[in-house]
Amino acid sequence: MNKIATGGNKGTDVKSDVFVELILNTGGGINIDLQSKLKTLFGKQIRSLAKDVLRFFEIKQASLKIEDTGALDFVLAARIESVVKQLIDTEKEYLLPQLEENKNGTAKDRFRLSRLYLPGNTPKLMINAGIHRPNGLILDLEDAVAPDKKFEARFIVRNALRNLRFYDTERMVRINQGKRGIDDLAFVIPHHANMILVPKCESAGDLIAVDRTIKLLRKKHRIEHQVWLMPIIESALGVIKAYEIATAVDSVAAMAIGLEDYTADLGTRRTNAGKESFFARSMVVNASRAAGIQPIDSVFTDVSDLEALAKNVRHSKALGFDGMGCIHPRQIKVIHENFAPDEVEIEKAEKIFLAFKEAKSKGLGVVSLDSKMIDPPVVKRAVATITLAINTGKLEKSRFSISNY
């Protein structure tokens, strides 16, 4: 009896993807049926990669149908591997060489003003995502992937971490909840994910389990850089336990709130004014600050209304948040511009920083401004404000040399 498996996407809206159907035969060698409008230009390369993947998994008799819409190699390889693994049991992984630039670690307190969600099984949205320069790109294995696509999405996300160009954005992955989420980690930690988003956190225990698995995987695969956690609070209970979650493990670098699920849990509706979530957002900000991590606000779902987004961002900043999620590249610029410090903030930060420099040049241990003493965290905050002002184009770089801070 022939065994058959299918995977990937096809249809009118599908681009940069591939649909594959694999039939394991008992004879006849490897037959590849390739349909692609790129056949003239990439036909040989597509066939050669497909054969290589099958050879790697020691498949000698099979029919492979490839319906290609312009998939890059890492997508094609992931798709074929995912159908192979539906049919044969193997520990082996077909990996293309990882981009050197995708192996770096990130700092705990780096800017996380914006993070762009990318559905984990939709390659076309990934390919140019980095050029819009969000602070982070989230390959989403959770809500943006349909239940029957969860298996194949892992291969796409794994290969994307290795071979997609991120252009200096932080490489983030949102894993699934519970056991499935723990299993997701083996697909992302060995491949240098920088940050893991843990959805629907309700207790320290949720994070401890994730952290333990990450530590084991990092040791096994010799991943030297830290992998940060960003728990997402999405329920009434999560809000109540916010501080416990924020301090659960050392690797928590930020904590986010997810308002769609949270408002549903409360039995209310999400509004643009956001009165219903004021308490929860404040709790997350407060708990995060108490724990010394970054509080991050929920996504704003009306992609077409950039003005409402801007208002939302300003509100979010006023509440104390350090960043916000986004679901469309057009939101990135609005988020950056509105989280950026305003003139009053910049002026104050400049004064503090200059006082610090003066004190330093005079060899004073204590920094003071207008007869008030300034603590080191305040100086650090001022430097962050200046850096942010420079990064968002509100301040000319040449005016400040903060490199010696």
Next chain:
Amino acid sequence: MKKYDRIVKNAAGREVPTIINGEDHIPFMGVGKHKPSGRKYGPRIATCADYPEDGNKTVSSLKEALIGAGLCHGMTISTHHHFRDGDLIANQVFDIAHELGIKNLRWFPSASFPCHSHLIPYLEDGTINRIEGSMNGTLGKFCSEGKMIGTGILRSHGGRYLAVQDGEVKIDIAIIAAPTADSFGNANGVNGSAACGLLGFALADSQYADKVIVVTDNLVPFPAIPWQIQGNYVDYVVEVDKVGIHEKIISGTTKITKSPDRLLIAEMTAQFCEAAGLIYDGFSYQAGAGGTALSIGNFFGDILRKNMWKARFIRAGSNKYPVQMLEEGLVEYILDGQTFDLEGVRSMRENPKHVWTSPFTSYNYHGKGNFASLVDVVVLGATEVDIQFNANVVSHSDGYMLHGIGGWQNTLFGKTTILPIPLFRDRIPIIRDEVTTLCAPGEMIDVIVSERGIAINPLRKDLIDKTKNSGLPIKTIQQLKKEAEAICGIPEKPELSDEIVAVIKWVDGTVLDSVRKVIVQ
């Protein structure tokens, strides 16, 4: 008759025939090098005594008009694309020719559209020998696969005007679909229920063709004002129920793009122009109809507004976006070659500062200057560019010819030509070692703006200097090519036949390149 003969290597290093469909052609000699002397082609002498004194030239049907005009084998028939994909007349003309058993016609459209796939059976049965004009979509595919009897000749809008003017193409019968006309033959495109804007592409045809037929569904008493086409050139007027579907002048993309990648390219293009000092009080630009080009216009508008500047004129393809800018006072004039939506038509009808033009005023190579070269910033698309900045606009990297040249080649003469293009489409890199079909010599292209960086033609040292400290991602074209290939892989070369199916003319009438037959696998 051989389809083509005597192949030589032209000044661009491309192999081109010098005899095409039995007629002599000159190979490309370099930009601005070909300067023919002598006199222009003279149209036949007409005598007004041969025409009705009451000025009424109407006949009862298009068929009667065609027979009256002497339709016969081997003639050159011209039609125009003012209705773009909503053209109803060209298909009828060839239905009649087919019915009359006429063969071997040369179709000389100002452009063809998907609606003209209707003509494929006539290309197969020899009613039409060949198309000399743009071939889009299915017609392009038909020609690319070597199925056309004669050899195609693609000309720019300006090049088409020139070919009529110097007698390279002698039009036997020109059929002009007009939204409004009087019985004398005066016609315009701004009035009537099928108003499509202007009739500029038919101007040369009206002046030089042996016989001219105006077809309209809005016959008004003399005079039809404005007379974009003058009845003094017209032989017959035919009234029909519907002359064209004017809603379909909205062809392709005439909406501001929502694609974040294209918006990014548009924004970078505007930032580049600003950084290079190309935008100033009184500047001018060419507005395209693509989604990216339209959003560039929007960004230009922001820059003008911010500085309290005005653009002196927009050279268009107009639609509602340039019209909004005109009405807001951000621009003083629109010099319009064709309208791309009904807002453009309305504005042209109502606003004396929205001016209808023709290839004569804007692009004509045999004129004593033309205003294409006065435009400050020209923004164009391309299917491919190569590392010498040569550009292709008619064929894809797999060899298929799928687009026409339009005014593209003519507008290259603007002061700065910018191609805002993605580095790759699907998986296909746009920057190649060598373009599949050469439509613009590299010296005509100044800047390429992609989502991953901007390449400036080394010939434009001024632009390189002005933007080096701009913070914009300026790279070499080789760097951009490498970057795309690192993502996509290096595409294989398509296997093309040696057989030539069409040629590309340069704006001066010389042969710039040949299009080869695609080998169907």
